[in-house]
Amino acid sequence: xxxxxxxxxxxxxxxxxxxxxxxxxxxxxxxxxxxxxxxxxxxxxxxxxxxxxxxxxxxxxxxxxxxxxxxxxxxxxxxxxxxxxxxxxxxxxxxxxxxxxxxxxxxxxxxxxxxxxxxxxxxxxxxxxxxxxxxxxxxxxxxxxxxxxxxxxxxxxxxxxxxxxxxxxxxxxxxxxxxxxxxxxxxxxxxxxxxxxxxxxxxxxxxxxxxxxxxxxxxxxxxxxxxxxxxxxxxxxxxxxxxxxxxxxxxxxxxxxxxxxxxxxxxxxxxxxxxxxxxxxxxxxxx
Amino acid sequence: xxxxxxxxxxxxxxxxxxxxxxxxxxxxxxxxxxxxxxxxxxxxxxxxxxxxxxxxxxxxxxxxxxxxxxxxxxxxxxxxxxxxxxxxxxxxxxxxxxxxxxxxxxxxxxxxxxxxxxxxxxxxxxxxxxxxxxxxxxxxxxxxxxxxxxxxxxxxxxxxxxxxxxxxxxxxxxxxxxxxxxxxxxxxxxxxxxxxxxxxxxxxxxxxxxxxxxxxxxxxxxxxxxxxxxxxxxxxxxxxxxxxxxxxxxxxxxxxxxxxxxxxxxxxxxxxxxxxxxxxxxxxxxxxxxxxxxxxxxxxxxxxxxxxxxxxxxxxxxxxxxxxxxxxxxxxxxxxxxxxxxxxxxxxxxxxxxxxxxxxxxxxxxxxxxxxxxxxxxx
Numbered sequence: 098x099x100x101x102x103x104x105x106x107x108x109x110x111x112x113x114x115x116x117x118x119x120x121x122x123x124x125x126x127x128x129x130x131x132x133x134x135x136x137x138x139x140x141x142x143x144x145x146x147x148x149x150x151x152x153x154x155x156x157x158x159x160x161x162x163x164x165x166x167x168x169x170x171x172x173x174x175x176x177x178x179x180x181x182x183x184x185x186x187x188x189x190x191x192x193x194x195x196x197x198x199x200x201x202x203x204x205x206x207x208x209x210x211x212x213x214x215x216x217x218x219x220x221x222x223x224x225x226x227x228x229x230x231x232x233x234x235x236x237x238x239x240x241x242x243x244x245x246x247x248x249x250x251x252x253x254x255x256x257x258x259x260x261x262x263x264x265x266x267x268x269x270x271x272x273x274x275x276x277x278x279x280x281x282x283x284x285x286x287x288x289x290x291x292x293x294x295x296x297x298x299x300x301x302x303x304x305x306x307x308x309x310x311x312x313x314x315x316x317x318x319x320x321x322x323x324x325x326x327x328x329x330x331x332x333x334x335x336x337x338x339x340x341x342x343x344x345x346x347x348x349x350x351x352x353x354x355x356x357x358x359x360x361x362x363x364x365x366x367x368x369x370x371x372x373x374x375x376x377x378x379x380x381x382x383x384x
Numbered sequence: 385x386x387x388x389x390x391x392x393x394x395x396x397x398x399x400x401x402x403x404x405x406x407x408x409x410x411x412x413x414x415x416x417x418x419x420x421x422x423x424x425x426x427x428x429x430x431x432x433x434x435x436x437x438x439x440x441x442x443x444x445x446x447x448x449x450x451x452x453x454x455x456x457x458x459x460x461x462x463x464x465x466x467x468x469x470x471x472x473x474x475x476x477x478x479x480x481x482x483x484x485x486x487x488x489x490x491x492x493x494x495x496x497x498x499x500x501x502x503x504x505x506x507x508x509x510x511x512x513x514x515x516x517x518x519x520x521x522x523x524x525x526x527x528x529x530x531x532x533x534x535x536x537x538x539x540x541x542x543x544x545x546x547x548x549x550x551x552x553x554x555x556x557x558x559x560x561x562x563x564x565x566x567x568x569x570x571x572x573x574x575x576x577x578x579x580x581x582x583x584x585x586x587x588x589x590x591x592x593x594x595x596x597x598x599x600x601x602x603x604x605x606x607x608x609x610x611x612x613x614x615x616x617x618x619x620x621x622x623x624x625x626x627x628x629x630x631x632x633x634x635x636x637x638x639x640x641x642x643x644x645x646x647x648x649x650x651x652x653x654x655x656x657x658x659x660x661x662x663x664x665x666x667x668x669x670x671x672x673x674x675x676x677x678x679x680x681x682x683x684x685x686x687x688x689x690x691x692x693x694x695x696x697x698x699x700x701x702x703x704x705x706x707x708x709x710x711x712x713x714x715x716x717x718x719x720x721x722x723x724x725x726x727x728x729x730x731x732x733x734x735x736x737x738x739x740x741x742x743x744x745x746x747x748x749x750x751x752x753x754x755x756x757x758x759x760x761x762x763x
Contacts, residue, residue, distance in 0.1 A: 277470070277472065279468050279470055279472040280472050280474055282439060282459070282466070282468070282472065283466070283468060283472035283473075283474070283533075284474075284485070285438075285439075285458070285459040285460050286437060286459055286460070286464065286465055286466040286534075286543075287460075287465060287485055287486035287489060287533065287534075287537060288460045288463070288486055288489045288490065288537065289460055289485075289489055290458075290460055291458075293489065294460075297485070298474055301476050302474075302475070302476055
């Protein structure tokens with residue numbers, strides 16, 4: 098009887114020890130995850146705080162006063178934010194239109210190409226990305242001065258298109274390659290001309306990928322700084338340029354609010370892209 | 385062009401890059417005829433179909449339809465409809481939209497399209513599925529939609545590219561008869577590509593057997609089955625048993641000399657193109673009859689001469705029951721043949737195989753042996 102109770106007690110203490118051991122094993126993981134979360138969300142939290150901080154200076158960990166006066170200032174009818182936002186969106190939309198106008202025919206042609214040639218051409222499209230941006234943009238700016246494109250919307254759009262076209266063509270190629278050529282042939286066989294077959298069959302089936310491609314280009318254009326700076330500033334002010342000016346001038350509230358404005362469409366579109374761009378489409382890029 | 389066929393392809397040569405797939409091939413199809421293009425993979429049968437459909441342009445030759453030269457016409461201007469092996473149904477369109485697409489292109493009024501789609505769906509047993517997307521259908525149903533889509537436009541020629549090869553055996557068998565019945569009822573001109581001999585036999589009015597880009601034989605199912613013009617066709621039509629013989633072709637009779645494993649025989653020529661010397665004999669497993677012999681009688685002798693039948697001497701190696709009849713693997717000298725019989729014969733028994741003249745296919749022995757032909761069929 099006593100032996101039994103002794104044994105029971107022993108088992109209970111053993112179980113408790115085991116539970117403790119498990120907890121200890123989880124500790125490093127929890128710490129690592131916490132650090133990662135801090136690295137990702139810490140700056141974001143700081144940014145959010147700055148957007149609502151009225152007064153915040155050195156020895157204080159948190160703002161001394163909260164309020165929305167800077168929001169009012171940024172979005173006042175004569176504030177620069179509205180203008181920059183409008184410029185940014187106009188530039189981004191024009192960039193998307195130009196990029197897709199080029200990427201759809203290019204992607205269709207590449208998507209129907211046999212494999213080795215396709216990979217090679219796609220690789221060639223990547224080469225400009227391998228060069229450092231700055232010297233390229235400085236030279237573009239110099240050239241644009243000569244032809245009068247500097248400080249114009251067209252100039253900035255052109256720079257953004259050269260940058261966004263790589264993504265656009267890559268994703269468009271993958272989307273078109275994912276559409277079986279036989280589906281188009283079936284339409285031809287039913288009596289559809291080449292264009293009709295493309296618009297009735299190939300384009301609708303490639304559309305999700307093309308939309309994702311457009312969204313990527315839009316976001317890239319919205320975020321683009323270097324090219325806009327060299328070609329557009331000071332005549333054209335996009336949101337990243339406003340952010341730069343505000344940040345450089347020590348106006349962290351305005352900079353943070355601008356940054357937040359840039360962040361919102363990025364996150365919203367990322368969620369959309371995630372739904373549109375399925376893995377089987379992406380997998381076609383290299384195939 | 386006197387008496388030109390409804391659809392005719394004359395001397396067409398098609399190649400990809402450096403290679404030639406079709407070599408000066410000609411094909412004639414009459415109105416309302418069901419022609420099967422039969423051949424092993426890589427023989428060019430699908431290429432021929434795609435060339436007729438307009439997806440490949442021939443390097444030389446001419447294709448005409450109802451007296452009109454369509455050699456360079458684009459696929460949408462030929463009034464042909466193709467049913468693809470993969471079905472190629474448009475996944476973003478419903479069954480009704482898939483079937484009605486061709487009519488929509490022809491600017492048919494909406495109500496007329498709906499009526500025709502309903503009619504086709506009823507004919508193919510698809511009623512009630514019109515609103516579904518192809519992804520929600522079974523293989524057999526998809527096949528019917530693909531067929532319905534092609535039939536809806538009432539094409540001059542219906543092109544079928546191995547339409548049944550992706551289906552279960554049971555669905556395939558029933559669809560065979562359905563397609564054939566439909567084709568007869570609607571009097572459609574159809575070209576059917578297949579590698580399945582039985583499918584071609586059951587469905588077609590005429591079979592064209594292709595061998596590496598050329599026509600090996602062109603005839604009714606009964607003709608190509610019973611009177612193969614070459615060893616290739618005989619092998620493709622199931623006469624897989626090969627025996628080498630020697631003999632002389634003389635007038636209306638063919639005298640087969642007694643060999644180490646066969647008795648002498650006299651066979652009526654019956655239109656066989658043969659020159660004296662070495663022959664290759666081919667026959668089907670079910671064509672030969674098998675009878676056990678006493679060991680003392682199993683000596684070849686020129687005294688017994690088979691009349692209108694070839695007698696081979698061999699030993700049973702293996703006996704199995706695949707269903708319906710007993711299959712025996714019989715060693716005749718170096719080669720092995722398979723022979724069906726109603727009753728099993730024990731392995732090790734010496735037997736006489738008798739192949740009647742009507743089921744015996746004789747050809748001049750090929751220069752490089754029979755092996756090459758067997759390989760071509762197996763490939």
